[in-house]
Amino acid sequence: MSAHPEVPGEPTTTGTTLLETVAAAIQGFGPVNKIHQHLCAFHFYAHDMTRQVEARHFCGHQNxxxxxxxxxxxxxxxxxxxxxxxxxxxxxxxxxxxxxxLAHL
Structure with missing residues (x-):
């Protein structure tokens, strides 16, 4: 059982699952395959510094x-x-x- 709230919408069908499996076997995932680092960090809410959320970063070096x-x-x-x-x-x-x-804040 997932610890996350349920995503709204119809459940994934067998056809969609099959399509995803076949697509994953024949498609490349170059950018995703560059991910090589997993970091766990805590981010604070800007409006309430007493609240934080755990965030999992999956990173790839660009340079x-x-x-x-x-x-x-x-x-x-x-x-x-x-x-x-x-x-x-x-x-x-x-x-x-x-x-x-400022645009990156």
């Missing part, structure tokens, strides 16, 4: 100064994607303009 992460609410197979995050070096961060830096 020495940037990681690209998919953030899920758990490490389980039925986890939900809750965000995307870029982790950058201080050097890259300091090179951002004020407008760029």
């Amino acid at each position: 020495e100064e940037m990681c690209q992460c998919l953030i899920y609410n758990s490490p389980e197979p039925d986890a939900r994607l809750i965000g995307v995050e870029y982790i950058i070096s201080e050097h890259l961060f300091l090179a951002l303009s004020d407008v760029d830096a």
Whole structure:
């Protein structure tokens, strides 16, 4: 039994499951296959710093100064994607303009 609330909608049919299985066998997943790091982090709510949520980051290095992460609410197979995050070096961060830096907050 999943620890996550049920997703609204009709249950996945056998046909859809079969289609997903066949598609996974013949398609490439290059970007996803670059994920090589799993981090567990705690994020605080901006409006209430007493509340936090556990976030699981699945990351791939783009280069020495940037990681690209998919953030899920758990490490389980039925986890939900809750965000995307870029982790950058201080050097890259300091090179951002004020407008760029504000857009990334």
